[in-house]
Structures are given as structure tokens and as C-alpha cells.
Amino acid sequence: MQTEQFHYDNKIVKKFLYATIFWGLIGMSVGLLLAFMFLFPNITDGISWLSFGRLRPLHTNAVIFAFVGNAIFAGVYYSSQRLLKARMWKDWLSQLNFWGWQAIIAGAAITLPLGYTSTKEYAELEWPFDIAIALIWVAFGANLIGTILKRRQRHMYVAIWFYLGTFVTVAVLHIVNSMALPVSIFKSYSAYAGVQDALVQWWYGHNAVAFFLTTPFLGLMYYFVPKAANRPVYSYKLSIVHFWSLIFIYIWAGPHHLLYTALPEWAQNLGVAFSIMLLAPSWGGMINGLLTLRGAWDKVRTDPVLKFMVVAITCYGMATFEGPMLSLKNVNAIAHFSDWIVAHVHVGALGWNGFLTFGMIYWMVPRLFKTKLWSTKLANAHFWIGTLGIIMYALPMYVAGFVQASMWKQFNPDGRLTSTFLETLNAIVPMYWMRAIGGTMFILGAFILLYNIIMTIRQGSECTDELAEAAPLEKVTRKRTSKEGYHTWLERRPVKLTIFATIAILIGGMVQIIPSLIVDDYVPVISTVKPYTPLELEGRDIYIREGCVGCHSQMIRPFRSEVERYGEYSKSGEYVYDHPFLWGSKRTGPDLFRIGGKYSDNWHLNHFYDPQSTSSGSIMPSYKWLIQADLDKSMTEKKMEVMVSLGVPYTQEEIDGAQASMTAQGTQIEENLKSDPDFVKTYEADKKYAEENGEDFTEMRDREVVAIIAYLQRLGTDIKIKTGEETTTN
Numbered sequence: 001m002q003t004e005q006f007h008y009d010n011k012i013v014k015k016f017l018y019a020t021i022f023w024g025l026i027g028m029s030v031g032l033l034l035a036f037m038f039l040f041p042n043i044t045d046g047i048s049w050l051s052f053g054r055l056r057p058l059h060t061n062a063v064i065f066a067f068v069g070n071a072i073f074a075g076v077y078y079s080s081q082r083l084l085k086a087r088m089w090k091d092w093l094s095q096l097n098f099w100g101w102q103a104i105i106a107g108a109a110i111t112l113p114l115g116y117t118s119t120k121e122y123a124e125l126e127w128p129f130d131i132a133i134a135l136i137w138v139a140f141g142a143n144l145i146g147t148i149l150k151r152r153q154r155h156m157y158v159a160i161w162f163y164l165g166t167f168v169t170v171a172v173l174h175i176v177n178s179m180a181l182p183v184s185i186f187k188s189y190s191a192y193a194g195v196q197d198a199l200v201q202w203w204y205g206h207n208a209v210a211f212f213l214t215t216p217f218l219g220l221m222y223y224f225v226p227k228a229a230n231r232p233v234y235s236y237k238l239s240i241v242h243f244w245s246l247i248f249i250y251i252w253a254g255p256h257h258l259l260y261t262a263l264p265e266w267a268q269n270l271g272v273a274f275s276i277m278l279l280a281p282s283w284g285g286m287i288n289g290l291l292t293l294r295g296a297w298d299k300v301r302t303d304p305v306l307k308f309m310v311v312a313i314t315c316y317g318m319a320t321f322e323g324p325m326l327s328l329k330n331v332n333a334i335a336h337f338s339d340w341i342v343a344h345v346h347v348g349a350l351g352w353n354g355f356l357t358f359g360m361i362y363w364m365v366p367r368l369f370k371t372k373l374w375s376t377k378l379a380n381a382h383f384w385i386g387t388l389g390i391i392m393y394a395l396p397m398y399v400a401g402f403v404q405a406s407m408w409k410q411f412n413p414d415g416r417l418t419s420t421f422l423e424t425l426n427a428i429v430p431m432y433w434m435r436a437i438g439g440t441m442f443i444l445g446a447f448i449l450l451y452n453i454i455m456t457i458r459q460g461s462e463c464t465d466e467l468a469e470a471a472p473l474e475k476v477t478r479k480r481t482s483k484e485g486y487h488t489w490l491e492r493r494p495v496k497l498t499i500f501a502t503i504a505i506l507i508g509g510m511v512q513i514i515p516s517l518i519v520d521d522y523v524p525v526i527s528t529v530k531p532y533t534p535l536e537l538e539g540r541d542i543y544i545r546e547g548c549v550g551c552h553s554q555m556i557r558p559f560r561s562e563v564e565r566y567g568e569y570s571k572s573g574e575y576v577y578d579h580p581f582l583w584g585s586k587r588t589g590p591d592l593f594r595i596g597g598k599y600s601d602n603w604h605l606n607h608f609y610d611p612q613s614t615s616s617g618s619i620m621p622s623y624k625w626l627i628q629a630d631l632d633k634s635m636t637e638k639k640m641e642v643m644v645s646l647g648v649p650y651t652q653e654e655i656d657g658a659q660a661s662m663t664a665q666g667t668q669i670e671e672n673l674k675s676d677p678d679f680v681k682t683y684e685a686d687k688k689y690a691e692e693n694g695e696d697f698t699e700m701r702d703r704e705v706v707a708i709i710a711y712l713q714r715l716g717t718d719i720k721i722k723t724g725e726e727t728t729t730n
């Protein structure tokens with residue numbers, strides 16, 4: 001058979017590599033800034049777009065989709081071409097994939113700080129971006145599949161199975177979870193409400209971990225570890241078993257994010273069962289990765305690339321052991337909402353994703369530039385400072401999580417809670433210091449990488465199109481031959497393999513989500529629960545814009561410790577008008593589900609102005625701009641109409657009367673605020689000053705803070721529980 005000559009496209013790989021490093025440094029630096037905000041909550045005081053709630057999604061999106069995302073594309077474009085012995089199918093698709101993805105990231109970096117967010121974790125971008133993401137992702141998938149179809153290597157290597165599974169699943173997850181109705185260009189409401197929104201979100205959220213942070217990286221591991229170690233994969237059989245079981249089981253695990261919440265019990269238990277089972281296929285991957293290195297340990301000792309990879313795979317093993325443990329209901333009862341989870345995800349993110357990416361970069365760049373790594377010494381230095389950084393990050397956060405959770409649950413002998421929330425917070429500030437130091441070390445390492453890579457590139461030579469040679473595939477029977485094993489046959493049938501993988505991932509999602517769509521009493525109705533008033537709805541949108549959900553939960557679990565601290569536990573029927581749900585996943589501050597009526601309006605005003613004045617030692621940032629800003633009421637009717645389309649029973653009369661209703665409710669809150677003589681004094685002074693200087697003056701009732709106070713005062717007040725009754729179930 002005549003061989004053909006062709007060129008691998010290295011240029012696209014380089015572009016993705018540069019983007020990986022660039023966005024990685026930005027995403028991590030934003031994370032570091034956030035870490036310091038736990039210590040100095042007002043370092044960006046008064047600058048709305050640099051406040052914690054708005055930057056948190058920027059950090060998570062930047063490290064997940066920009067850093068890890070670009071690393072995936074770099075690794076996939078490099079390895080697929082070589083594994084399939086073909087240039088990428090269409091150069092223009094590669095370019096579209098690259099520039100489209102960077103444009104979306106740049107858009108995220110602008111719109112998230114401006115407060116345009118859906119608040120759904122790792123899916124915060126508003127609907128126009130969601131559409132763009134879907135299109136670019138499909139361009140990536142088409143390019144990958146096109147390359148597979150014109151390949152010169154008959155059997156697809158395990159890495160390719162993982163890439164295919166990733167493409168299909170991420171597409172399904174993203175589209176289903178992003179369903180929303182637009183109000184305007186940068187504002188939409190989730191199509192799902194309350195419990196159902198939570199279920200869909202965490203089916204998506206957990207599988208973003210699974211199919212964005214795990215399966216593509218397993219594919220990369222299967223390519224780069226054997227390459228770097230110069231040894232074959234430890235077990236082919238194991239790779240088959242663990243691939244199929246991993247993608248089938250993973251998709252079921254989402255509800256473990258919602259244990260003890262208002263999600264139906266059966267769905268919770270299903271999530272737990274599958275999360276425990278997940279240990280086996282996860283460790284299958286880890287074992288296959290680590291044992292590939294058996295016999296290459298001498299090389300591991302000297303080669304920084306392999307060192308990074310060993311730590312990466314070890315961190316993967318630790319995180320995927322911990323995951324199932326965290327899904328056990330009794331462990332979850334302690335760990336959920338605490339800093340334990342922050343430790344857990346950073347072992348995964350810094351260790352598994354970060355270190356595998358670094359290893360990959362150190363391996364690829366010298367090859368792409370036909371040279372040697374500029375300094376092995378520096379790479380080793382990066383390795384050590386990075387590893388110590390991970391430890392310095394994770395260990396204190398485990399301690400913090402444990403201390404926090406224990407204090408949240410502790411009772412005195414007389415049956416009262418031992419600590420206030422602020423005391424539980426103050427106890428862990430030292431751990432937040434250590435975390436910030438650990439994070440600094442990790443980033444320092446990343447800057448060392450940047451320097452080393454720049455120097456390597458400068459000494460290397462440009463090689464954009466790499467010549468390769470292989471014979472084209474001959475026609476063979478599509479049917480399985482008698483000598484051929486079943487899976488061997490499947491490995492040369494890309495379309496079949498993709499369809500089977502799709503079926504494997506659809507089953508779990510359908511079993512969990514469809515009942516919530518079709519079962520009538522999935523969420524038992526509570527007749528006293530009514531839609532938010534127009535002003536409360538506007539207030540809720542400010543809560544969404546400011547990212548309060550990044551620090552506050554709205555989900556009181558049925559534990560005595562929570563009911564004592566926060567009030568009656570949450571019922572699924574109380575969330576039926578919540579598009580989107582705002583349960584949150586981290587309690588840096590207290591739960592707010594029953595905050596309504598707990599404090600006066602004045603307290604809230606003062607708290608927003610200067611949280612430390614009402615709550616000494618608080619790390620909540622001040623929200624001075626809410627007190628100054630005019631409330632935008634131009635969209636209120638439109639918002640209510642969209643809500644009606646989503647099933648919220650506003651009447652036409654209520655919509656027509658929205659402006660009057662907002663003025664009335666706002667005026668009431670303004671009156672309440674005037675009960676404080678200090679408030680009256682400054683308010684009157686401001687007003688007089690504005691009049692004398694001919695400046696505009698907005699009455700308090702028309703400002704944003706009044707709307708958010710209205711919302712907070714409403715929270716959790718729709719049901720009345722008689723006091724003195726036994727209210728806990730646990």
C-alpha cells in the first residue's frame with residue numbers, strides 16, 4: 001500500500017497552549033484575589049464590579065472553561081491528529097473553535113463582573129453566550145468527528161473514546177441546563193423552578209466535573225502518560241471496562257449535591273448509590289495511569305513531566321475517593337456548605353487538572369518548537385512549589401471545614417447552640433490565611449512555567465506544519481469478523497461507538513429528570529406560597545446580579561442544629577416560583593431562607609452600608625452602591641410576563657399595577673427606615689444638599705437597596721409554623 005504525506009497542524013495547538021497559560025494565570029489570580037477578600041473583605045470597597053459575589057463566577061469559569069478548556073483543546077488537537085494519523089478535518093473549523101472560544105471567554109470576563117449572570121454554577125453566562133457556546137462546541141465536535149472519519153489508523157485508541165464521550169455529553173448537559181426565557185439581551189429566567197431547577201443544575205454541575213474536568217483529561221492521560229514514560233498503557237481491558245462504566249455511572253451522581261434538601265428522597269438515594277459505585281471506575285483509571293509508569297520510576301525521578309503527571313493522577317485518585325465518601329449522607333451532612341468542599345475541589349482542580357496540564361505543556365512545547373526544555377531545574381522548582389502550594393491550600397481548608405461544621409452543629413448542655421455564626425467564622429480565619437499563602441505559592445509556580453516556556457520558545461525553531469506519512473485505510477467489511485473481539489470491532493466503528501456512548505449517558509439523566517417533568521405531585525403544593533411582589537422580584541434580581549448566592553444558601557436542612565439557627569426547614573413547595581433556584585452551595589455567610597422578619601429594615605440598610613458595623617468581624621463586603629443606585633423599573637412588567645410564560649400565576653391586573661405596587665411597597669420601607677433618627681438626619685441633609693446644588697435626588701423608595709430589602713424581608717415567610725411544636729425530623 002502506497003503511503004501518503006500530510007501535515008499535522010501544530011499552529012492551532014500552539015494557539016490553544018498560549019491561551020491556556022494566559023487564561024490560567026488570569027483565572028488563578030482572580031482566585032487569589034478572592035482568597036484575600038476572606039481576610040480583607042473591603043479591599044475593593046465600593047467598586048461593584050470587583051466585589052466578591054461578581055468575581056467568584058469569573059474565577060470558576062476562567063479556570064474551568066478558559067484554563068482547562070483551552071488545555072483540553074490543545075491536548076485533543078495535538079493527540080487526535082497523531083492518533084488518527086490525519087490533519088484536523090477543516091482548518092477553518094479549528095480556527096473557529098479557537099477564536100470563538102476566546103471571544104466567549106472575553107465576553108465572560110466583561111459581563112460577569114458587570115453582574116450579568118444566571119447564577120447557575122459553572123453555567124453563569126447569560127443566554128446569548130449559551131447559544132454561542134453550543135455553536136462553538138458543535139464546531140469542535142464536527143472537526144473531531146470529521147478527522148476520525150478521514151483517519152489513517154483503523155482502530156481508535158482509548159483517548160479518542162474519551163474525547164467522543166466528552167463531546168456528546170457536554171453538548172447534552174449544556175443545552176438542557178441552559179434552557180431559559182430571555183427578558184432582554186443579558187437577562188433571562190431559567191425555564192425550571194425551585195427543586196426541578198436544582199435537580200437539572202446539579203445533574204449539569206456534577207457532570208461538568210465529570211465530562212469537562214475528568215473524561216477529557218483521562219483521554220489526555222491515556223495519550224501523554226504513555227508517551228512521556230515511553231511505555232504502553234498498563235491494561236487495555238481495564239481501559240475498556242473503566243471507560244464504559246465511568247460514563248454510564250457518572251451521569252447519575254448529581255443529586256449528591258442535594259442531600260437533605262427538599263429534593264425527593266428517592267432521587268437523593270439514587271444519587272448516593274451511584275456516587276459510591278463511581279469509586280470503582282474512577283480508580284480503574286487511576287490505576288491504569290499509575291501502573292503505566294511501572295518500570296519507569298527511574299525516569300519519574302528525573303523527568304519533571306512525569307513528576308507532574310504522577311502527582312496529577314494521585315490527586316485524581318484522592319479526589320475520586322473523597323467524592324464517594326462525601327456522598328455518604330452522614331458525611332455529607334457535615335461537609336456540605338462548608339470549606340471542606342472547597343478543599344476537595346481544589347485537590348481536583350490544582351492537582352489533577354492543573355498538574356496534568358503543566359506536565360502536558362512541558363512535554364509538548366519542546367516538541368512543537370524542535371528543541372529542549374530551557375530549564376529542567378526551573379521546571380523542578382515549579383513542581384515543588386506547586387506541590388507544596390496544593391498541600392498548603394488543601395490541608396488548612398479541610399481543617400477549616402471540619403471546625404466550621406462542628407461548630408455549626410454544637411449544642412450546650414442546656415440545649416442551646418454553642419456558637420453564633422460569626423464565632424464559627426472567626427474561628428477559621430487563620431486557616432483562610434494559610435490558604436491564601438498556599439494559593440500564592442501555586443501561582444508563583446505558574447509564573448515560573450510562563451518564564452520557562454517563553455525561554456524555551458525563544459531558543460526553539462518555528463515548525464507550524466509537521467510532515468507525517470501513513471497509508472490510507474483500505475476498505476474492509478463493516479461487519480465483525482470471526483477473529484475480531486466485540487470491542488475491537490467497535491473501535492473501528494466511530495459512529496456506533498458514539499451512539500452507544502450517547503445511550504450510556506442518557507439513561508441516568510432521563511431516569512432522574514423526567515419524573516420531575518411529568519409527575520404531578522413531584523413538588524407538593526403549599527397554598528399559602530404566593531409569587532413575589534414586583535418590588536421583591538426586582539430585589540431578587542439584584543440578589544442574583546450581586547452574586548449573594550456565592551456566600552449564602554437558601555436551603556435549611558432538616559437538622560435540629562439548622563432549624564435552631566435558621567428556622568423551620570425548607571419545603572420543596574416553597575420554591576415553586578423561584579426561577580432560577582438560589583439554594584447556593586457554600587455558606588460563607590448564614591443561610592438566608594428565613595431571614596424575612598428577623599431584622600428591621602434599618603438593620604439591613606446599615607448592614608449593606610457597612611457589614612462590620614452591625615456584625616463585628618464579618619467578612620461580608622459592603623454594598624454601598626445599592627444604597628445610591630436608582631432602581632431600574634423599566635423592565636418589571638416584561639419580567640412578570642416572562643414569569644407568566646414560565647407558569648408563575650401573575651394576573652394581568654398585577655402586571656398593569658406593577659409600578660404602583662412598587663411605589664407603595666417602596667414607600668412603606670422608606671417609612672420604616674425613617675424610624676431611625678440617624679437615617680433621617682443624613683437623608684434630609686443629602687436631600688437638602690442636592691436641592692441647593694441643583695442635583696438629582698432619588699427618593700429612598702426608588703433605590704435598589706429598598707428592593708433588595710423587600711426581597712429579604714419576604715424570604716421564608718409564606719408558611720407559618722406554630723412555635724412550640726416539634727419541627728425537626730432528624
Ligand code: HEC
Nearest residue numbers: 052053546547548551588589590595611615618619620621
Ligand atoms: C463574601 C461573602 C458574602 C457575600 C458575597 C455576601 N454576604 Fe451576606 N453575609 C456574609 C457573612 C460572613 C455574614 C455573617 C456576618 C454578618 O452578619 O455580616 C453575612 C450576613 C448576611 C445577612 C445577615 C444574616 C443573619 O442571619 O444574620 C444578610 C441578610 C446578608 N448577609 C445578605 C447578603 C446579601 C443580600 C448579599 C448580596 C448583596 C450578601 N449578603 C453577600 C457573607 C457574605
